[in-house]
Amino acid sequence: MLSGLTILAIGFFLGMRHATDPDHVIAVSTIVSREPSIRKAGLVGALWGLGHTLTILLVGAAIIVFNVAIPTRVGLTMELAVGLMLILLGILNLTGFTRWMSEKFSPAHPRVVGEHVHVHEHGSRLHYHWHSHQPEAEHHGDSLRAPRWLRGPFAKLGIFHSMRPLLIGIVHGLAGSAAVALLVLSTIHNPRWGVLYLLIFGVGTIAGMMLITVALALPFSFADARFACVNRGFITASGVVSLLFGLFVSYQIGFVEGLFTSHPNWIPQ
Numbered sequence: 552m553l554s555g556l557t558i559l560a561i562g563f564f565l566g567m568r569h570a571t572d573p574d575h576v577i578a579v580s581t582i583v584s585r586e587p588s589i590r591k592a593g594l595v596g597a598l599w600g601l602g603h604t605l606t607i608l609l610v611g612a613a614i615i616v617f618n619v620a621i622p623t624r625v626g627l628t629m630e631l632a633v634g635l636m637l638i639l640l641g642i643l644n645l646t647g648f649t650r651w652m653s654e655k656f657s658p659a660h661p662r663v664v665g666e667h668v669h670v671h672e673h674g675s676r677l678h679y680h681w682h683s684h685q686p687e688a689e690h691h692g693d694s695l696r697a698p699r700w701l702r703g704p705f706a707k708l709g710i711f712h713s714m715r716p717l718l719i720g721i722v723h724g725l726a727g728s729a730a731v732a733l734l735v736l737s738t739i740h741n742p743r744w745g746v747l748y749l750l751i752f753g754v755g756t757i758a759g760m761m762l763i764t765v766a767l768a769l770p771f772s773f774a775d776a777r778f779a780c781v782n783r784g785f786i787t788a789s790g791v792v793s794l795l796f797g798l799f800v801s802y803q804i805g806f807v808e809g810l811f812t813s814h815p816n817w818i819p820q
Contacts, residue, residue: 555744558738558739558744558748559744559747559748559751560751562748562749562751562752562755563751563752563754563755563758564755565752565755566751566752566753566754566755566756566757566758566759567755567756567758567759567762568759569727569731569752569755569756569759570600570755570756570758570759570760570762570763571759571763572727573796574633574637574723574796574800575599575723575760575763576763576767577637577789577792577793577796578599578633578636578637578640578719578723578793579595579596579599579716579719579760579763579764579767580767580789580792580793581640581641581643581644581789581790581793582595582640582712582715582716582719583595583764583767583768583771584644584767584771584785584786584789584790585644585786586712586768586771588768588772589765589768589769589772591712592764592765592767592768593761593764593765593768595712595716595764596716596757596760596761596762596763596764596765597757597760597761598713598716598717598720599716599717599719599720599723599760599764600720600753600756600757600758600759600760600761601717601720601757602716602717602718602719602720602721602722602723602724603720603721603723603724603727603753603756603757603760604720604724604750604753604754604756604757605720605721605724606720606721606722606723606724606725606728607724607727607728607731607749607752607753607756608746608749608750608753609728610724610725610728610729610732611728611729611731611732611735611746611749612732612745612746612749614728614729614732614733614736615732615735615736615742615745615746615749616742616745616746621729623815623816623817624810624815624817626729626817626819627804627808627809627810627815627817628810629725629726629729630726630800630804630817631800631801631804631805631810632722632725632726633722633723633726633797633800634797634798634799634800634801634803634804635797635801636719636722636797637793637794637796637797637800638793638794638797638798638801639797640719640790640793640797641790641791641792641793641794641795641797642790642794643790644786644787644789644790644793645787645790645791645794720760729819730819730820731749731752732745732749733819735748735749770785771785
């Protein structure tokens with residue numbers, strides 16, 4: 552039992568280390584660069600880790616329990632998805648399309664005139680009220696407490712900001728699930744302990760990514776509050792790095808590892 556618990560503890564810390572992989576950090580940096588709130592950045596990291604864990608559990612458990620073998624081209628395609636996603640994230644950041652989508656799906660304010668309901672965060676509290684763009688002292692006088700479902704921790708991010716890191720985490724988990732499962736198979740021969748290891752590994756990944764996103768948000772938060780031009784530089788830099796690294800990853804998988812050739816060579820890692 553002691554050795555089993557030791558392996559699970561190692562799995563947690565390996566999960567935290569896994570969160571620091573370059574492609575993971577670069578992907579979340581494109582999100583955090585436009586999220587100056589440290590608290591919300593931590594939620595972004597948690598959602599990324601949750602998506603990553605879901606895929607690791609589903610695919611990894613299938614490999615461990617049912618001995619599912621992933622064909623070489625399928626494995627390479629799953630890893631290529633990460634490169635293509637990094638390219639897309641970089642382009643979205645550089646073109647400003649991310650901001651447009653953010654306003655489209657999680658608007659800070661509805662585009663209406665006259666008296667209307669306004670939902671926002673004011674005085675560290677999320678609430679809604681009727682107003683017509685009067686001075687703050689007047690239109691906040693009738694503010695109401697937000698309903699219970701709107702006060703949840705992820706509600707502050709909005710649908711778009713919540714789904715984006717979750718989906719990115721799912722793609723990353725898809726690419727890394729085979730390697731993690733094969734690592735488990737080589738050390739743990741009991742399927743139940745193997746699946747439990749995957750779960751603990753996922754929890755460690757969530758914790759590690761939350762720490763990373765909070766650390767990444769610190770300079771963005773500081774720059775956003777004081778130096779707008781520096782913050783724009785951070786956003787551009789994150790987009791460029793994501794684009795270039797995505798191109799590098801895609802080239803490696805497509806040509807070096809042979810996905811686009813007649814002799815693919817896939818070694819999960």
